[in-house]
Amino acid sequence: MGALKFDAQGWLISGARRSASPHYDERPKDAEVTLAVIHNISLPAGFFEGGAVEDLFLGRLDCNxxxxxxxxxxxxxxxxxxxxxxxxxxxFVGLQDRAWHAGVSEFLGRPACNDFSIGLELEGADDTPYPDLQMQAAADVLAGASTALPNLKWIAGHCDLAPGRKTDPGPAFSWPEMLRLLNGRGCLLTRPYP
Ligand SMILES: [Zn+2]
Incomplete structure (x- = not known):
């Protein structure tokens, strides 16, 4: 499939459902977005249905x-x-804005990764294999984003940005498979880790 298209604010024109989160702010002036961060999340952990993750990102999760x-x-x-x-x-957030996904983090010596990254959450858990359909959809989004953000060139896991604190996307996530899916699509994303 061809690259997904984004509007000027970095919202997908098609291929995604928009669910605008109040949890974002402006990136620092002149921030170049160079990094895509892969995460996983499931609420409760290991439960892959329902709307709890969306509710969390929208600030409306009933914590009881x-x-x-x-x-x-x-x-x-x-x-x-x-x-x-x-x-x-x-x-949940346009690419031009800063989403709040990485927390205390550092990438190639640079702190505060939210400033210069986009965040992609996979519905999943560290040790549960990711379905092909999901990997393909994630690759489509990343390939499209790398067209919309000309400086986007790195892809890393949350575990790489916050070692010791974060483990996602976990050992079940196949980096070779993701790089294979991205390869040859005019997409510059590469991983600076073995
Ligand atoms: Zn994460």
């Missing part, structure tokens, strides 16, 4: 709904994209 949600109370987080295991893509 599940015992594990109490730790999320007051948390204001988001990502540019949430790719479900069915391949459905939900966009």
């Amino acid at each position: 709904r599940h015992p594990s949600f109490s730790a999320l109370a007051g948390l204001r987080v988001s990502a540019h994209f949430f790719v479900r295991r069915t391949g459905e893509v939900i966009q």
Whole structure:
């Protein structure tokens, strides 16, 4: 499939459902977006249905709904994209704006990765294989984003940005497979790690 197209604010014109999050702000002036960060999330952990992740990113998660949600109370987080295991893509923040996904982080010596990255959350868990449909959809989004953001060239896991604190997207995520899916699509994303 051809590259997905984005509007001037970095919202997908088609191929995604828009669910605008209040959890974002402006990037620093002159910030060049060079990095795509891959995450995983499931709420409750290991549960791959329902709307809890979307509710979290929209700031409307009822933290009494599940015992594990109490730790999320007051948390204001988001990502540019949430790719479900069915391949459905939900966009929460335009690419030009800063989503709140990386937290305390550092990439190639540079701190505060939200400033210069986009965040893509995969519906998943570290040790559960990611379905082909989901990997393909994520690759489509990344290839499209690399067209819309001319300086986007790196792809890394949250685990790479916050080692010791974060483990996602986990050992079940195949970097060779993702790079294979991105290869040959006019897409410059490469991984600076083995
Ligand atoms: Zn993460």
